[in-house]
Amino acid sequence: MRPLFGRLFFGALASVLAGAVAVAAGPREIVGLAIVQDDGSLLIKGESIELFGIYLPDAGRQCSTRQRPVRCASRAVLALDFRVRGFVTCEPRARSAEGMTQAVCYVDRTGLSPGEDLGAYLIQRGWALALPNAPFEYHAMERIARANARGVWGTVVDSVSPP
Template sequence: MRRLIFLLVVLFVISAHEAVAEIAGRGSVIDGDTIEIRGERIRLYGIDTPESSQLCDLDGQRYRCGQQAALALADKLGEKTVRCAAKDVDRYGRTVAVCFVGGEDINRWMTFQGWALAYRKYSLDYVDAEDEARVAGRGIWRGAFEPPWEWRKEHPRGGATRP
């Protein structure tokens, strides 16, 4: 019985440690809401950005808004150290985390700049930042776009199409 209790305590401590694990290092951008640090893929928690091949519309002109989102994230990260607080692991095995550069929440920054939407299915943490970006007409809010989750349903292979 003591062994069982000891084993349960050890498992609890390990799982609690993993839930608050910090990942830090230089971040490489995979797409607008995914980075990699030291070989570990990290999905930014609570936000969703246009897919890499997704097109949006600005004044009647199509542009690759997913690529623009990724470029905005890359510019923000630069060569700085990124610190991510792990919250979960998604179905693709990626760590889901809130990440920071110089103490600034980059998930919030991407949403505030208008390159990400609050992913309400998983979190309401960034709804206020999305509202501010929409009102100010920043990022994808400057024109027409399809929410990324809807776009993925219609384009399971990721092909670029008109918004």
């Protein structure tokens, strides 16, 4: 009885590890340390990658004094920069009109965890809008952020009054 249990246990363990390797290094994935650029794209291994399905509206610039040197950028870029620490895994989905890779990118991805979708992270906080080609979930998250007045939905915008 015990040898059968051992074979089942090690067989299950081997399939979990094989799945972890497959998730961690897909053939089309771009994996590496990411630098958040001022336009909200990610620079990974010398390639600029736009987050697929989102638009970063201009909500004004602010400066982040929690880091040195102080970084000034749009609020969406600062929120993205705050979340991107370490390795990022991107799954290419399309190319922009300018030829940039558009991808769904994740942080904290391991063989046992799918990680956190950076586009969803920005939409949930109200710093990004879902484009028409975005996944359905992005549109639902945008409606929730709007209903809760998060990010750009809660930001007071200067209005131009007639002279």
